[in-house]
Amino acid sequence: MRRAPLALLLLAPLLGGCTRTADTFKPRIVITSPDGGGVSRERSFTVRGYVLDDQGVAQITVDGKAIPIQPGSRKIANFAFQTQLTAERGQYTIRARDKAGNESTLVLPVAVDTTPPAVQVTRFERDGNVVRVTGVATDNNRVAQVSVDGNRLNITPGARVEFYAETSGSFADIQVIDGAGNVAKLRAGR
Incomplete structure (x- = not known):
């Protein structure tokens, strides 16, 4: 009878490593192209970037519409979408959700710049x-x-x-x- 509490006392440190930690890391959205962020000479251009998450990216949306995650690792999820500006300036709302349901939002202002330096x-x-x-x-x-x-x-x-x-x-x-x-x-x- 006295051995059971002793065995539990010895097993407690080992069982402590089995606890799950909650995923509180929000996905990070990074724009890689165009070089100037969201500035281009054209009204229609491709925006490229990636979403980084430690547990994996589940979904990426642009203005509420899901866009495909390009093949590769889900922890670094590459994406691309085509802009369709009707005015000189606009914005796109990019949202990313990870497998735990954490979400991040990036509002990307975009502009057409035809003026040379x-x-x-x-x-x-x-x-x-x-x-x-x-x-x-x-x-x-x-x-x-x-x-x-x-x-x-x-x-x-x-x-x-x-x-x-x-x-x-x-x-x-x-x-x-x-x-x-x-x-x-x-x-x-x-």
Whole structure:
């Protein structure tokens, strides 16, 4: 009789590992494309992303309509959908539900941007075969990339981006791309 309580006392720590924990992790929705989030040159474009959940994603909806989860892991569920904008701006409500019923919502504002970025050279100097160029790229939304003579510069994307580059030759070909994919080009030289 005295052995039963002793056996239970010894088994208690082992049985404690059998308890189930509740899933309180809400799915996380991430947009990967287009690069500028929800900005494009076109009224119809593909939005791509994924939903991350530790127990697996059960369903993804856009504006209340279920969209297919692309093949692969349910813990990282890839998705894509096509926009159909009738105006310059709009929004899509993306919802994700995991297997435990936890839900997350992301409201994605989308916009059509047909305005190219602007680029201005603030300083240009040539020393022999070396060309130094300093400038500013601006955009109504976001400058995503600046290249000089085909070499992409390390910038922090934003509405206003200052840049500096050294190259060789007589001039510098500058290309600026905004978040929607609009391009501005400038040949700097004297």
